[in-house]
Each structure stands twice: as structure tokens, then as C-alpha cells.
Amino acid sequence: MTALLEGRTAIVTGAAQGIGLAIATTLVGHGARVTIADLDGAKAEAAAAAIGPAARGVACDVTSEESVAALVAGAVAEYGGLDVIVNNAGITRDASLKKMTLENFRAVITVHLQGTWLGIRAASEVMREAKRGSIINISSMSGKSGNPGQTNYSAAKAGIVGMTKAAAKELAHHGVRVNAIQPGLIRTPMTEAMTPEAYAATEATIPMRRAGEPEEIANVVAFLASDLSSYMTGAVLEVSGGRGM
Template structure:
């Protein structure tokens, strides 16, 4: 099947690598024009160039209100509207409760929660006017089951679920759908930074006995972004190989 997003415009944050880049690539393969945003403008531009003419790369700090407003406005102007927003930008600052610094807690919460909220708020204004749109927020299984050493990340990712449901209720009558995806262990540069022991221990908890691939998250996001999910809003889709059931 192809063309699920034919003629539509999308914005994906944190998309210079990993899951975000896989989402952008999948969207382009299905006919969308995509704005790739990343904190590193050069990497965003390089990622866009690697995907061809349907992509543009922009630098953006998702915790900065004006930068996010400019990002959304620029994406809508470049592609004559905004049909899909994917809030994917994220960081980790893992440490035990005893060792985690306040700045590490705040940094993770700011990127995930404040960043998601700022983009959701700005994009929803554009979509409300058009009476249509799909917003997909990337949560994590860490936000459902919790991970030791990730009190900041788990809290932020759980918060995204609550934000998703609240926004879905606010925007449904405007024709705008808001859903979340909770990835499990996925092969990305972020998880590759884990120790071999920690990675193996996590993989052993997965009923399917393997990590997922970025493309498997991208396909789930594609479903939520497209009309295949036209009657789905406020949902949280776990893509985890069965982990956390």
C-alpha cells in the first residue's frame, strides 16, 4: 500500500536520526511533504537532503516558545498547511534517585513535556482552522512500567499520555485527532549507548525476544497519521513486542 499521506504536509521533531528519521522517511514514501526539525540544524538539513525533494530540514530547540512557533509557522507556509505533527524530540539524562541532579530532571521534563506541549499548541491552532489534522506524540513504555534510573524520563513520558488525552478531548470537535505511541526497546543511537548487560537484560523481558526497529515505530505512527485511523483519538498504542503487558 502506498500514498496514505499523498499531498499532505507533516512536521516531525527530533528527526535527524533514529525513530524520527524513520518516521520522516516513511511519510515521504507515502506521499507527504515533511519538515524535519532537530536541535542540530546541520544534521536536520543533512537528514532532509538524504530523503530527497519532499523534505526540508530546520533547526529548533523545542523548549523555546518562539522557536517552536516559528517552526510550525514555517512548516505550514512551506507546505501550504500542516496536516500532521509528530512530537518525537527527546533526550535522556539517566541516573539513580540518589545521583540525579535537579538540572538533569528539569532538562528531560522540559524537552519531553514542555517541548511536546509547545508544538501541540502551535500546530493545533493551524489544524483547528483547517478543521482537520493528526498529532502523534511519542511516549514510551518507560512511562507505563517505569525504569530504574529514569525517574525523570518515566515521569515525562507518562505525562505525555495525560497531555495526549486532554488535548484529544479539547480538539476532537475541531476535526483534530491526538494520539500517542509507546515504543519499547528499539534499535536506535540512544539505546545503543546502553551497556551490553543492560540491553540484554531489557531484551530478555520482551515476549518477542528481540528489540524493535525504528521502521516498526514509523509504521504505527503512519497508521495514526493517516485516514486509516480516522475514528481513533486519545489512544495510546504500545509498540513493544509485548513488553509491559
Template sequence: MTALLEGRAAIVTGAAQGIGLAIATALVEHGARVTIADLDGDKAAAAAAALGGAARGVACDVTSEESVAALVSGAVEAFGTLDVLVNNAGITRDASLRKMTLADFQAVITVHLQGTWLGIRAASEVMREQKRGSIINISSMSGKVGNPGQTNYSAAKAGIVGMTKAAAKELAHHGVRVNAIQPGLIRTPMTEAMSPEAYAATEATIPMRRAGEPDEIAGVVAFLASDLASYMTGAVLEVSGGRGM
């Protein structure tokens, strides 16, 4: 059986660890060549080395127009094409409304919204010329239901949904698909930093009664990246164990 992504080339941002690394791993397993991009270039290089010759690791600041442009041009130079972009890079700066600083609000908005927009813009320039491509934006269930202490993050993740739909409408006639995924509680270093009480309380709200694994997000990304999802654009897929229905 031919691999789902045989001959395709992909970029995954924020991919040195966690969900991003699981996504990069799944894309390689399905036959893609992958550029692992991360603010920490050394960790990106180490992650790529562990995946073998089908992956390369580079440093990228997704908030920088020049850095994102270099990421895309470098990936095309290395692999000859760009078929898939996964906008996964993100940060959190949680605090209540009373205690959140303007700097923490702006940092989260800039990484998620500006970073995703710069990625879509740069990748779509290549993809529209090729008349094909799949862009997958990682949103969050926080962007649907809102989380206390995350007015910045919830706003940013909701914004990614609107951006996904607008870009999907602009790029559809060029053969470029743009979709989003909203993960729920996923077992990563970021969520494992939660207090045991908060983690257990969140898990109790999930109909499937467990947190998800990074691989369970990665599988949905591989689907959206592939021709199995050839008639899907502007879709927002909830991968949350039923939380937030």
C-alpha cells in the same frame, strides 16, 4: 493505489536521526511532504537532502516558544498546510534518585513535556482552522512501567500520555486527532549505548525476544497520521513486542 498521505504536510521533531528520521522517511514514502526539525539544524538539513525534494530540514529548539512558533509558521509557508505533527524530540539524563541532579530532572521534563505541549498548541492553532489534523506524541513504555534510573524520563513520558488525552478531548470537535505511541526497546544509537548486559537483560523481558526497529515505530505513526485511523483519538498504542503487558 493512492499513497496513504498523498498531499499531506507533516512536521517531525527530533528527526535528524534514530526513530525520528525513520518516521520522516516513512511519511515521505507514503506521499507526505515533511519538515525535519532538530536542535542540530545542519544534521536536519542533511537528513532532508537525503530524502529529496519532499523534505526540508530546519533547526528548532522545542523548549522555546518562539522556535516552535517559527517551526510551524515556516512549515505552513513552505507547504501551504499542516496536516500532521509528530512530537518525537527527546533526551535522557539517567541517574539514580540519589545521584540525579535537579538540573538533569528539569532538562528531561522540559524537553519532553514543555516541548510536546508547545508543539500541540502551535500546530493545533493551524489544524483547528482547517478542521482536520493528526498529532502524534511519542511516549515510551517507561511512562507505563517505570525504569530504575529514569525517574525523570519515566515521569515525562507518563505525562505525555495525560497530555495526549486532555488535548484529544479539547480538539476532537475541531476535527483534530491526538494520539500517542509507547515504544519499547528499539534499536537506536541511544539504546545501543546501553551495556551489553543491560541490553540483553531488557531483551529477555520481551515476549517477542528481540528489540524493535525504528521502522516498526514509523509504520504505526504513518497509520495514525492517515485516514485509516480517522476514528481514533486519545489512544495510546504500545509498540513493544509485548513488553509491559
């Protein structure tokens, strides 16, 4: 693997498993030193230990201003700077409009929107001073086309697109790039919990006729984190096998 990120440092939130873990693993594979952040600190530490010495695991609640500030400060103290942050942490609380509680609506909005905003704000403070940096926000195709039973999740993921573009405009003259990725159906423990019928029905809507792998999201993150995308900011990349065209 070409070391696209040799000497770079990165934070990935929600990275103890699934897409986040694939992202962290791929960034390390490209030469970065990575802080794996997760609400479950023990799982984050275990994930980092499995990746190797270029990764460290820490507990972080992305909805907490203090926790996110400590995450960024700790990464800077450990590695001497911060080049990349991937705001990946997320939750689902699916239900129909009729059955969704206000608590579950707020929980999803808070983790995705407030969590991403706190990550952007804390990381950009460091990156502005360095006059460089790449901020990558994980949205979803749900934020483009909407999913029934996911009014909270679809709204949050659409909001991340608007937030990405606004932050990109604010930070461009500081040399800081802000981009977003919208994954489609990706093979993770969460999607594999779908019924076989629902899974097959969703796959049938994808022109490539298959679900994506977490590594296929991670590879696009590596591209956006690297100098290969040096003239890209405010972009939203769909990684969906053509779903939603």
C-alpha cells in the same frame, strides 16, 4: 508503498537521526511532504537532503515558544498547510534518585513535556482552522511501567499520556485527532550504547524476544497520521513486542 499520505504535510521534531528520522522517511515514502526539525539544524538539513525533495530540514529548539511557533509558521508557508505533527524530540539524563541533579530532572521534563505541549498548541492553532489534523506524541513504555534510573524520563513520558488525552478531548470537535505511541526497546544508537549484558537482559523481558526497529515505530506513526485511524483519538498504542503487558 501505498501513498496513504498523498498531498499531506507533516512536521517531525527530533528527526535528524534515530526514530525521528525513520518516521520522516516513512511519511515521505507514503506521499507526505515533511519538515524535519532538530536542535542541530545542519544535521536536519543533511537528513532532509538524503531523503529527497519532499523533505526540508530546519533548526528548532522545542523548549522555546518562539522557535516552535516559527517551525509551524515556516512549514505552513512552505507547504500551504499542516496536516500532521509528530512530537518526537527527547533527551535522557539518567541517574539514580540519589545522584540525579535538579538540573537534569528539569532538562528532561522541559524537553519532553514543555516541548510536546508547545508542539500541540502551535499545530492545533492551524489544524483547528482547517477542521482536520493528526497530532502524534511519542511517549515510552517507561511512562507506563517506570525504569530505575529514569525518574525524570519516566515521569515526562507518563505526562505525555495525560497531555495527549486532555488535548484529544479539547480538539476532537474541531476534527483534530491526538494520539500517542509508547515504544519499547528499539534498536537505535542510544540503546546500542547499552552494555551487551544489559541489552540481553532487557530483550529477555520481551515476549517477542527481540528489540524493535525504528521503522516499526514509523509504520504506526504513518497509520495514526492517515485516514486509516480516522476514528481514533486519545489512544495510546504500545509498540513494544509485548513488553509491559
